[in-house]
Amino acid sequence: RHGKADEEAQVGTVTGLAWTQVGGEILTIETLKVPGKGRIQRTGKLGEVMTESIDAAFTYVRSQAPQLGIDLKALEKTDIHIHLPEGAVPKDGPSAGIGLTTAMASLLTGIPVRADVAMTGEVTLRGRVLEIGGLKEKLLAAQRAGIRKVLIPEANRKDIAELPEKLRAGLEIIPVSHVDEVLSHALVKAPIAAKAAPGRRQGTKSAKPLVPGVGKRQAGLPPAAALNRPAQTPS
Amino acid sequence: RHGKADEEAQVGTVTGLAWTQVGGEILTIETLKVPGKGRIQRTGKLGEVMTESIDAAFTYVRSQAPQLGIDLKALEKTDIHIHLPEGAVPKDGPSAGIGLTTAMASLLTGIPVRADVAMTGEVTLRGRVLEIGGLKEKLLAAQRAGIRKVLIPEANRKDIAELPEKLRAGLEIIPVSHVDEVLSHALVKAPIAAKAAPGRRQGTKSAKPLVPGVGKRQAGLPPAAALNRPAQTPS
Amino acid sequence: RHGKADEEAQVGTVTGLAWTQVGGEILTIETLKVPGKGRIQRTGKLGEVMTESIDAAFTYVRSQAPQLGIDLKALEKTDIHIHLPEGAVPKDGPSAGIGLTTAMASLLTGIPVRADVAMTGEVTLRGRVLEIGGLKEKLLAAQRAGIRKVLIPEANRKDIAELPEKLRAGLEIIPVSHVDEVLSHALVKAPIAAKAAPGRRQGTKSAKPLVPGVGKRQAGLPPAAALNRPAQTPS
Amino acid sequence: RHGKADEEAQVGTVTGLAWTQVGGEILTIETLKVPGKGRIQRTGKLGEVMTESIDAAFTYVRSQAPQLGIDLKALEKTDIHIHLPEGAVPKDGPSAGIGLTTAMASLLTGIPVRADVAMTGEVTLRGRVLEIGGLKEKLLAAQRAGIRKVLIPEANRKDIAELPEKLRAGLEIIPVSHVDEVLSHALVKAPIAAKAAPGRRQGTKSAKPLVPGVGKRQAGLPPAAALNRPAQTPS
């Protein structure tokens, strides 16, 4: 059953995509929180870059605490664990960034992640999504695993034309340029901001879904609202 | 006497199975808790992957504290030690995962582990049991040690057909897909949940014992109940 | 979009310039602060020298807290994260020093950094700007990224004559010898000193822009001490 | 005088036996406790396995605190130091396990260790004694050092027949399978349990001395009592 995507939305679990010497692969991201002292654990034979991706994702999500409705005070008495099975397989690279950010956001808001979405993309501390490699191999792995929708970096939009027709037809491929869009697509509902959150970043561009009529997202909404509106997913 | 399974149920001790260059071997897992400050020690010349397996097992068991009736407050004043004899033999890999989780659950609930059960399987942070290697060698080692029942990953069910007839006849081989099932088989009685534990994970599939009439487990029980019902072991 | 400079002034984000085996490159510096315990995190596959540059920049900015109007007490309950995308690319060397210092000063004062300025220069603990290498390659990268104004060390003024005419015409190149000048050029407004800050260092020389008629900056903004003097920009 | 066993019983000092490329050797174990903060120091150029043996021994002894009459509260304000002279000689391996456990039990109970006893054996977290290597060489070293009685693992009983007659005649060789037996033989008197210690492990098998009429130990005593009775040493 491993290598297949989950069947129902879960909190803190995200389907990432990895690119290895032998092709693309599903990369499950699991997170848990338990009462503790604000520690963060990272397991799954993770390399330096992936470990740093976790740290950056955690900082980003904490920086968005007001918009996401996360209680930072409570975090000080919580231990967080991020694990990437399979434990014996070395994992590294920055492309799990948006997946790690989504898993963390889900864990800390308690909002489940859609089971039919996979994603790949480096994320920066400001939430920008950066280009990744191995797009074709990753999408093939997503398809094999029964994934319907895949979030990819806007910077990889140029690579879509080179994909086999069958792959493009079978998957909804959504380029994104900011984590805001990722969360809109991946969480089953929008987080509820703790307050008015007046100083929030504005003007993220909306994702342009590649499959016509799918995933249209209103541009220009104030971000807190954007997250509060019903998550817009393709029909 | 080493290399033989224990004769009576003990708290915090589990019989795992290892696969080395020279064949399968019994891998004893010992745990102790003493009054302390919430520290965790891991000894037995453990590699990175096995060390991370311990961390993941510990987080998983803590995340199930309500269902297992574990007092997390008391844990803060307890030191835990996990040791895998023989101390000079390097040990690594993820396949001790369910054994480590079971040992920890036994230690923290105080419920002994059945002496006639051995087990092998990677475990994820959500309690899922993943495929392992060296099944045949491990089962031979279990048989040599006088083990009667062996828990293996559901994902290894496909490998059973290739096992020698004599091995299949002499051992009750039980594929499992979640740690819930492991604990049902391994602990001498079910843990008592601290409370109603309303938000608990549901819908784990029941393990299908391979030996007819043995180990049938009611599917679909709410998990807390599942753990509370009399541990179902083969006749 | 990566490899292009930002379009609007942001808090805590600076455009640095890197020099690699394959030429010059934009080096984005991102910073965030979140409620915490005074910890500092550094990510982006940073080498020893760049890590130390961050430490020195952080100490320098803290030492200027009175002049910059930074509340050091509040810092004790703040975690700071510095990240340099792209996370898989190793980064090292001291030339990001003034960029790191500027990012930190912006983050802690809340004053945005001008989007059309890039910079390169080692910085010392006293704020002095030291010579760097790869000037031509870095300026070419800045030009490609749409940068208008570049701050370089005074000690590199000698290298400007060797630059291609086209490069010199297209960029406003400003040699600086102290971080004070860097902040005057890079922040959208001058920091407001917490108090009279009587003991502050004085007498930094003003930067003389090399390209006539470029980079005029309005004097008369209310800054502190040396920062309080009219920001001295080229005539 | 080094290389000779001690002449009188001392607290916290045990004569172990090492097996090196050049033969067997006396391995002195020294321990001290001083007022402190619950720290543990390990010196003597110890390898990973021996360091872990110390940790396991310390956990075991703490887990037996009620039976041994050790005040765990007081331990929190005590620093413990374990040193194995000669400091320049690398030492590793698990066979000092029962020696380290005995030294620690002596140190924390204040009961001296008999000067005429040496010992070798790996110990597990539950106090089980595991097989060791180099028995003949170790026993020769013990004999040279003037030792009269040597505790060895029960699992090495099979190796005794192969020992030279002269060695077997000159030493009382006592196979043991649990640390309880080790302490009975090595401490000059039995520890006094702090309380009734109702939940204590039972049913350790008694050691069978190999020299007739020597070291007979009543089997079946409740363990706390076993430790409380006068230490039974060979005539």
Add this chain to the structure above:
Amino acid sequence: RHGKADEEAQVGTVTGLAWTQVGGEILTIETLKVPGKGRIQRTGKLGEVMTESIDAAFTYVRSQAPQLGIDLKALEKTDIHIHLPEGAVPKDGPSAGIGLTTAMASLLTGIPVRADVAMTGEVTLRGRVLEIGGLKEKLLAAQRAGIRKVLIPEANRKDIAELPEKLRAGLEIIPVSHVDEVLSHALVKAPIAAKAAPGRRQGTKSAKPLVPGVGKRQAGLPPAAALNRPAQTPS
């Protein structure tokens, strides 16, 4: 401007002298203190020996707190940073010892260091100044940088005769045997002891300036006084 000595006395900044494969060089030592928690940071790509020199210098200066008028209580709420530009150049060796000690003493007393003095010498925990290597190369670098006076170890007095005449004529070379003398020459005024400081070390020998009529220092003064008297510098 780097490679030139400072023009005015500064607090916490010292001009050291380094000896590398390509000759002597100016080695600037910068220090800062900021409100903090008693931490000490050391940056500048420092090797083990130079890092230890900093630790020894810091201990020495703290041990002289009464004589120097340093408030140790306040130090517990102060972070100290020592940085040696240029950050990419590896630096090691013990000969920055007296420079580091002087920088630290200046930083913690607030007394500026004379800008026209450079120095080289290992320092011990008792303040003794030990021999260094590369004297000629270091002095040439000092001369190039416009330094007027150089403090060297008394143990290197023997090497002065071998120096080129021009170098000896252009620099005031002052052999010193104790840090007391270093501080007398380097600080612009003598520290004011916090109290009578009765138990202070006595009997340091006075430095004998090599240029006649210059730098004469009264021998035999009680050290606290020695530091309190007007700093004696050559005419």
Add this chain to the structure above:
Amino acid sequence: RHGKADEEAQVGTVTGLAWTQVGGEILTIETLKVPGKGRIQRTGKLGEVMTESIDAAFTYVRSQAPQLGIDLKALEKTDIHIHLPEGAVPKDGPSAGIGLTTAMASLLTGIPVRADVAMTGEVTLRGRVLEIGGLKEKLLAAQRAGIRKVLIPEANRKDIAELPEKLRAGLEIIPVSHVDEVLSHALVKAPIAAKAAPGRRQGTKSAKPLVPGVGKRQAGLPPAAALNRPAQTPS
């Protein structure tokens, strides 16, 4: 002046003896204590074995606090620094053990160490003095440095006969078997025990000086326990 022994008794400073590839050498041991938090620092490019020697020496001295009159409570608010100049020379091995113990005992009691005594010997946690190597080379270095009396391990007494006559005549060579004897010879007066210190170890054998008529030490000084007995020196 380095390479020469000190001329007057100092607190916390000991003259040790090292044996290197190029012969014997004086090994100065310096210690300082400053108000702090119970930290211990070790500098001088020390290897693992020498670092551990410091730890063992420190534990031993603390274990003798009652006999030596050391206030352990005050130690918790004291930082201790042990430094071995020359900082660039790697130092390792156990033979500085008694020197380190003496330096620490002097530092913590405030009793100066005689300037005309040098020493070499490994020390165990119980204060036993173990054999060392390079005796001849070390004694030659002591002689060169103007040392009059050298403490060596009793186990090296056998090596004295092989020493050149001139060396034996010029030095008082005193074999010792316990640190008690070392302190009796090296400290200028005996420590005053804090209390009756009833449980103190007794019966250390007195040192027998090998050179007749040399090394007479006045008996009758008031010491503690064994230190209280008349310092037993050779007739």
